[in-house]
Amino acid sequence: xxxxxxxxxxxxxxxxxxxxxxxxxxxxxxxxxxxxxxxxxxxxxxxxxxxxxxxxxxxxxxxxxxxxxxxxxxxxxxxxxxxxxxxxxxxxxxxxxxxxxxxxxxxxxxxxxxxxxxxxxxxxxxxxxxxxxxxxxxxxxxxxxxxxxxxxxxxxxxxxxxxxxxxxxxxxxxxxxxxxxxxxxxxxxxxxxxxxxxxxxxxxxxxxxxxxxxxxxxxxxxxxxxxxxxxxxxxxxxxxxxxxxxxxxxxxxxxxxxxxxxxxxxxxxxxxxxx
Amino acid sequence: xxxxxxxxxxxxxxxxxxxxxxxxxxxxxxxxxxxxxxxxxxxxxxxxxxxxxxxxxxxxxxxxxxxxxxxxxxxxxxxxxxxxxxxxxxxxxxxxxxxxxxxxxxxxxxxxxxxxxxxxxxxxxxxxxxxxxxxxxxxxxxxxxxxxxxxxxxxxxxxxxxxxxxxxxxxxxxxxxxxxxxxxxxxxxxxxxxxxxxxxxxxxxxxxxxxxxxxxxxxxxxxxxxxxxxxxxxxxxxxxxxxxxxxxxxxxxxxxxxxxxxxxxxxxxxxxxxxxxxxxxxxxxxxxxxxxxxxxxxxxxxxxxxxxxxxxxxxx
Amino acid sequence: xxxxxxxxxxxxxxxxxxxxxxxxxxxxxxxxxxxxxxxxxxxxxxxxxxxxxxxxxxxxxxxxxxxxxxxxxxxxxxxxxxxxxxxxxxxxxxxxxxxxxxxxxxxxxxxxxxxxxxxxxxxxxxxxxxxxxxxxxxxxxxxxxxxxxxxxxxxxxxxxxxxxxxxxxxxxxxxxxxxxxxxxxxxxxxxxxxxxxxxxxxxxxxxxxxxxxxxxxxxxxxxxxxxxxxxxxxxxxxxxxxxxxxxxxxxxxxxxxxxxxxxxxxxxxxxxxxxxxxxxxxxxxxxxxxxxxxxxxxxx
Numbered sequence: 027x028x029x030x031x032x033x034x035x036x037x038x039x040x041x042x043x044x045x046x047x048x049x050x051x052x053x054x055x056x057x058x059x060x061x062x063x064x065x066x067x068x069x070x071x072x073x074x075x076x077x078x079x080x081x082x083x084x085x086x087x088x089x090x091x092x093x094x095x096x097x098x099x100x101x102x103x104x105x106x107x108x109x110x111x112x113x114x115x116x117x118x119x120x121x122x123x124x125x126x127x128x129x130x131x132x133x134x135x136x137x138x139x140x141x142x143x144x145x146x147x148x149x150x151x152x153x154x155x156x157x158x159x160x161x162x163x164x165x166x167x168x169x170x171x172x173x174x175x176x177x178x179x180x181x182x183x184x185x186x187x188x189x190x191x192x193x194x195x196x197x198x199x200x201x202x203x204x205x206x207x208x209x210x211x212x213x214x215x216x217x218x219x220x221x222x223x224x225x226x227x228x229x230x231x232x233x234x235x236x237x238x239x240x241x242x243x244x245x246x247x248x249x250x251x252x253x254x255x256x257x258x259x260x261x262x263x264x265x266x267x268x269x270x271x272x273x274x275x276x277x278x279x280x281x282x283x284x285x286x287x288x289x290x291x292x293x294x295x296x297x298x299x300x301x
Numbered sequence: 302x303x304x305x306x307x308x309x310x311x312x313x314x315x316x317x318x319x320x321x322x323x324x325x326x327x328x329x330x331x332x333x334x335x336x337x338x339x340x341x342x343x344x345x346x347x348x349x350x351x352x353x354x355x356x357x358x359x360x361x362x363x364x365x366x367x368x369x370x371x372x373x374x375x376x377x378x379x380x381x382x383x384x385x386x387x388x389x390x391x392x393x394x395x396x397x398x399x400x401x402x403x404x405x406x407x408x409x410x411x412x413x414x415x416x417x418x419x420x421x422x423x424x425x426x427x428x429x430x431x432x433x434x435x436x437x438x439x440x441x442x443x444x445x446x447x448x449x450x451x452x453x454x455x456x457x458x459x460x461x462x463x464x465x466x467x468x469x470x471x472x473x474x475x476x477x478x479x480x481x482x483x484x485x486x487x488x489x490x491x492x493x494x495x496x497x498x499x500x501x502x503x504x505x506x507x508x509x510x511x512x513x514x515x516x517x518x519x520x521x522x523x524x525x526x527x528x529x530x531x532x533x534x535x536x537x538x539x540x541x542x543x544x545x546x547x548x549x550x551x552x553x554x555x556x557x558x559x560x561x562x563x564x565x566x567x568x569x570x571x572x573x574x575x576x577x578x579x580x581x582x583x584x585x586x587x588x589x590x591x592x593x594x595x596x597x598x599x600x601x602x603x604x605x606x607x608x609x610x611x612x613x614x615x616x617x
Numbered sequence: 618x619x620x621x622x623x624x625x626x627x628x629x630x631x632x633x634x635x636x637x638x639x640x641x642x643x644x645x646x647x648x649x650x651x652x653x654x655x656x657x658x659x660x661x662x663x664x665x666x667x668x669x670x671x672x673x674x675x676x677x678x679x680x681x682x683x684x685x686x687x688x689x690x691x692x693x694x695x696x697x698x699x700x701x702x703x704x705x706x707x708x709x710x711x712x713x714x715x716x717x718x719x720x721x722x723x724x725x726x727x728x729x730x731x732x733x734x735x736x737x738x739x740x741x742x743x744x745x746x747x748x749x750x751x752x753x754x755x756x757x758x759x760x761x762x763x764x765x766x767x768x769x770x771x772x773x774x775x776x777x778x779x780x781x782x783x784x785x786x787x788x789x790x791x792x793x794x795x796x797x798x799x800x801x802x803x804x805x806x807x808x809x810x811x812x813x814x815x816x817x818x819x820x821x822x823x824x825x826x827x828x829x830x831x832x833x834x835x836x837x838x839x840x841x842x843x844x845x846x847x848x849x850x851x852x853x854x855x856x857x858x859x860x861x862x863x864x865x866x867x868x869x870x871x872x873x874x875x876x877x878x879x880x881x882x883x884x885x886x887x888x889x890x891x892x893x894x895x896x897x898x899x900x901x902x903x904x905x906x907x908x909x910x911x912x913x914x915x916x917x
Contacts, residue, residue, distance in 0.1 A: 034816035041729050044721030048788055049738060052745045055756055055785070077385060106651045113648035130655040132906045136839070137662065138846025140873050141895045141902075144880070145662045148669055148892075157414075169658050176655070200637055202644050223747075230749025233848045233877065242369070242397040252397075257751045261849060264755040266518040273759075277752050288747050292740070404882035483772050488857070489690060490882040509689065512774050512868040513857035515878065519758075526763055527772050 056281065063278030066271045072279070076243055076259075082269065085276055087245045091253030092283070094246050095163045095239065096228045103168035103175060104221055108210075110172075111179035116205055135173035142166055143237035151238055158240035161249040166238045167231060171224035178220020182213035215298030219291045226287035229280070232257040256280045366585045367395040372406015372419035373492045374517055375441065375535045376574050380419055382602045383593045394585055402490025407433070410577050416586045418577040421492030421535070422499070436576045438593050440609035442536035442563035443497055443570040444550040446521065450528040453477040455552030458569060461501055464531065467508025472529065484511035485520050485532035493517070496572040497533050524548055533570075536563065537607020564609050574608065662899060670893035676886060682893065688859035688870075690879065695890040697872065699861050704871040706776050706862070707851060708844045711783030716837055719788040720826075723795035723833075728807075728821055739796070746789035754850035757782040762854055769866045774856030777865040782854055783844050791840040798832020799825060831916040835909050842905045846898065848873040872898060 074084030110127075118124045146166030156162045186209050194204040210217075235255050241262065246253040256276055263273035370380050377400035384396035403420035410418030411431040421441065424433065445461060447453065453476055456464070463469045464482060473479045486507055487494035498507070514520050517534050524530040525546045536558050541547045550558055553569055562568035582590050592598060599610040633641075673682055677695060685696015726739055761781060766773030802825055810820040826833070856868020857878055870878075872894045883891055 030816050030819060034818040037818035037821075038729055041721050041725040044718050045725040045730070045738060048718055048722045048792065049741055051785060052741075052748075052789070055753075056745075056748075058756070058760070059752065106654050109648045110652035110655065113645075113652040117645055117648060118652070127652050127655055129906065129910065130659040132910065133659050133903050134655060136842045136846070136902045136906055138848070138873060138895075138898050138902055140846070140848045140876050141662070141666065141899045144876070144892060144895045145666055148665045149661065153665075172655065172658070200633060200641055202641055226747050230747065230751075232749065232751050236877075237880070240399065241401075242371075242399040244395075244397060257749055260751050260755060261853075264751070264758055264853065265514075265516045267516065267522040267758075268518040270759070273755065277755055281748060281752060284747050284749065285744060288744050401881040408882060408884060485772065488878055490879075506689075506691075509687075509860050510858050510867065512772055513870075513878065515857075523762075523772055523774075527766055529770070530772060 059274060059277045059281060062271070063274035063276075066275035067278060071272075071275055076272075082272065085256065085259060085272070085279070087243050088254050088256045088259040088276070089279070091160075091239070091244075091246055092229055092255040092257070092280075094253070095160050095167065095235065095255060096225050098160055098164035098249060099167035099171055099228050100221060100225055102164055103171040103224070106168075107172045107175035108179050108217060111176045111183060112205055112210075114176075115180050115183040116201070116209070131173040131176055134169060137170070139170075139231060139233040142170060143233040143235075146234060146238040156250065158238065158252045159250045160239065160246050160253065163235045163239040163255075164249070166234050167228045170231065170234065171228055174224035174227060175217070175220045178223070179213065179217045182216030182220070183209055185216065186212045215294055219295045222287050222291040222294065226284045226291070229284050229287065230257060232261055236261075256283075366391075366393055367397065368416040368585050368589065369397045369399075369409075369414070370417040370419060370589070371397075371399040371401060371409055371415045372417075372577075373403040373421040373574070374400040375403075375421040375491075375493055375537075376400075376419040376438075378606050379439065379574075379593070379598070379602050379608070382606075383589070383598050386597070386602075387589055387592050391588070394588075396589060402488065403492025403495060404490045407577060410579055413579065416578065417582075417590070420575045420577060421572065422495035423573070423575070424577075425495075432579055433577045434579075434581055436578070436582070436590055436594070437573045437611055438576050438590075439574040439599075439603050439611050440563055441572055441574050442558045442560075442568055442609075443493060443500075443533050443572065444536045444539050444558045445531065445533050445553060445570070446524050446539065446548040446550055447531050448525055448528050449547060449549050451477060451549065453551065454549075455555060457554055458501060461553065462503070462505055465502060465507055465511070466505045467510060480529045483527055483530040484508055485524055485530055486511040486513050487517075487520065487533075488513050488515045491515075493533065493535055497570065500570050500572070521548055522546070535607070536560075540607065560609050659903075666892055666896045666899060670889060670896040672886070672889045673893040677890070682890070686861070688875070690883070690887045693886060695886070697890070697894060699859050700870055700872045700875050700894065702861060703855075703859075703869045704845060704873070706869065707779045707783060707855065707871050708841060710776060710780035711787060711844050712837065712841055714780050715784035715786075715788045715840070716791060718784070719791035719836075719840070720795050720833060722788070722792040723799055723836075724821055724826065726792070726796045727799035728817070728825060739793075742789045742792050746793060750786060750847055750850040753782055753786050754853035757850060757854040765866070771864075771866040772856070772868070773866070774854060774868045775864070775866045776855075776862055776869060778854040779851050780865075782850050783847060786847065786850060787840040787844050790843055791836045794836030794839060795829075795833045798829040798836060801832065802828045831912050835912060838905055838909050838912075842902050846873065846902060848877055852877055 071084045072089065073086050075086055076088075077083035114124060114127065143166070146162055150156050150162035150165050151158055154162075156165075190208055190212060191204055194208045199207070236258055239255065239258075240252045241254050241258050242252055244251060244253045257280065260273060260276045260280060263269055263276060370384065377398065380398045384398050388394055388396055403422050406415065406418035406420055407424070407428055408418075409415040411428070411433060418433070424435070445456070451472070453472060456475060460469065460475050464475070465484060465486075467484070469475060470482055471479060472482055487497075512523075514523065517538050520532045520534050521538055524532040525548045536550075539548060539550050539558075556562050556568045558568045558570070563571045576590055576593070578586060578590075594611070599612065603610050673679065673695075682695060682697060683701070684698055685694065686698045687694045687696045688699060722742065726735055726742075730738060757778060761778055762773035764773070765771075765775075765778050769777075806824055806828060807820055810824045815823070851871060852874045855870060855874055857870050857874060858868035859870040859875060862869040876891045876894055879887065879891055
């Protein structure tokens with residue numbers, strides 16, 4: 027019978043090992059992208075167009091496409107998700123309807139991205155006639171963002187202390203007045219965090235945008251224009267395997283953008299925690 | 302903040318004075334409300350901005366005339382570079398180029414979603430009646446490549462066919478080392494694959510165990526690094542461009558692939574590169590196609606990309 | 618939550634004016650409509666994808682579709698069994714590789730790490746969960762594939778490479794969720810165990826982990842859902858040969874990757890078959906969600 031203290035030490039050691047391995051592997055990946063990508067990053071790379079046969083030059087239209095479609099998706103999904111969360115947190119009674127809404131939200135959150143891409147293609151691009159465009163892609167992306175924002179908003183609303191509401195009702199405010207002037211402002215930081223996290227997810231999507239936005243390099247101006255987002259650009263560069271430096275540069279910028287979103291979400295949460 | 306102190310001195314009665322200064326202390330809305338108002342303002346601003354953009358800009362687009370060119374990944378470099386040069390000369394024109402594969406290009410042009418469908422293969426039987434007009438723009442040879450470490454230097458067409466059908470599975474059967482043959486195929490949308498299938502495989506099906514890769518560059522890279530691999534790419538991509546790794550092109554039936562042997566058809570695996578349009582090309586489409594057929598592109602971009610200008614060589 | 622001011626105009630006491638009552642009711646309906654959008658969206662996906670996929674049942678035959686072993690669009694044979702098997706091979710392998718690492722990391726974070734270490738590692742894991750799948754695929758194609766090719770003598774495409782890439786991808790997700798489950802176990806249980814003389818490890822594996830079992834299983838299922846639905850990363854390393862692989866280093870294909878490969882040029886029955894696979898994936902992911910919800914209900 028092995029001494030239990032020995033097993034303890036061994037097991038704890040293995041747990042340390044597991045955590046270190048996780049962090050190390052992922053850290054190494056990021057480092058690898060960083061080292062190879064940083065050589066390529068320059069104002070030219072960021073602000074010029076891809077030129078030539080192998081996308082030499084920069085990636086500016088792809089950056090614009092990514093930001094444009096994400097912003098559009100945020101605009102579409104935020105009002106719906108926030109108001110839906112208001113319903114669930116403030117008005118609804120537990121029952122079949124609420125249960126099915128939650129089930130739908132969870133399902134939406136776990137839809138495989140290729141299915142969402144095909145759905146977006148079938149509905150927005152073909153049936154609704156929007157063609158490959160920012161609009162189709164934004165609509166498809168917003169479907170993915172809805173559950174994330176709704177969950178965050180609902181938690182935020184529930185975290186608002188009850189006494190604030192009671193005070194408001196005690197003064198004679200209606201439900202909507204209470205919600206709009208007291209509850210939502212108090213929950214705002216957490217809601218914004220949720221929106222930013224959802225945006226981070228949208229930026230990283232590939233399959234969904236591939237089928238709803240296409241892949242022609244273009245500078246989108248109206249929502250009906252198409253474009254090529256950074257994720258698709260990275261995919262094409264990687265698969266062609268010819269212009270690797272540009273691929274690394276794109277990967278680095280993409281990761282930087284997403285990490286930027288996630289870090290600012292955390293910062294917002296921390297900074298406004300008092301509310 | 303000085304007005305805070307003054308408030309204590311004057312007391313609440315003199316609040317009116319303090320409104321001149323910035324709102325401080327209890328007059329200020331809470332942080333959360335400020336975030337909320339800021340967010341609301343931001344949303345409105347963004348909404349207004351996008352409305353403005355769509356209203357204003359839909360009337361005055363920078364590039365008025367737009368055509369879409371899509372299809373073969375083999376032709377993509379030519380199409381893209383020609384498009385760049387073309388747009389530099391024609392500031393009001395926009396040529397959108399993409400490459401999803403010859404089959405995708407043909408489908409798109411017959412459905413009307415693209416103006417020019419590029420293809421590195423001829424039309425199949427079922428595609429003949431779709432009203433597509435063919436403008437060949439270059440010749441191309443399909444090189445069969447292996448890694449530089451592979452001692453084999455040539456195959457016959459029959460051997461090639463058997464290898465890709467999965468009947469010959471070891472290099473020793475064709476005069477090489479004792480090593481399993483690793484097949485690298487192209488995806489089914491690829492015109493290169495179709496052309497290879499038509500010329501080499503005839504009716505024999507490809508071995509379904511072959512790895513299927515979606516890009517010419519990838520095929521080349523994978524084959525270059527694996528001693529047992531064999532694949533096929535357009536002749537124009539054999540020479541190393543961006544990276545220094547090189548591949549070896551096999552002789553087929555004793556003939557090495559180069560511009561001369563493809564043009565005079567002594568090299569057996571050659572094909573035409575097509576621009577398909579629905580009906581005769583007109584307007585911007587015609588201008589672009591004429592530009593691609595001009596000497597600037599034919600002797601410049603086409604040759605640089607490793608293809609053979611359409612004017613040389615006999616018609617197929 | 619009771620709201621004393623919700624207007625009911627009863628005969629005896631009217632708390633709010635009629636106009637306010639109308640406005641409040643309209644607003645409530647608006648919010649309900651927003652919430653209903655979720656249900657509507659899921660229903661729409663079901664309907665659209667299902668409608669595009671339906672002809673596979675009438676024109677081809679569901680049984681032939683699911684049990685057929687040959688996927689060859691040029692001969693109009695659409696048997697997806699190799700693809701289903703491929704999806705499972707890739708997913709289960711990734712889970713086998715990634716789960717121990719993920720749960721180990723989670724246990725480390727919840728029970729072993731000091732608060733300082735945790736404040737560094739946990740955010741790192743969460744941030745890494747946000748890295749997009751193309752980047753993992755890129756890493757797989759550039760670095761991993763050539764490494765695997767070198768030591769296995771093959772092309773480097775295949776189940777093994779896919780396992781490694783996918784495992785790396787799902788570890789942060791499973792780790793973060795498992796850690797949440799572990800942290801929600803009250804401290805008292807651990808203290809009771811220590812009081813009886815157990816070591817930390819004994820406490821962990823006999824007391825804490827079993828208590829958090831359902832939460833951890835939830836996390837694994839969600840990780841599985843992510844792995845099955847993963848497309849781009851797997852596409853770049855799997856080799857795309859729609860056959861039953863005879864070694865971990867032979868090219869294979871999954872349902873998701875086959876859809877992406879074929880979609881650009883698929884027409885007619887071929888396209889229908891792709892939509893049918895998408896429908897199956899969707900149904901499967903909904904089943905996973907239902908399972909997770911059921912398990913959560915069991916826990917409460």
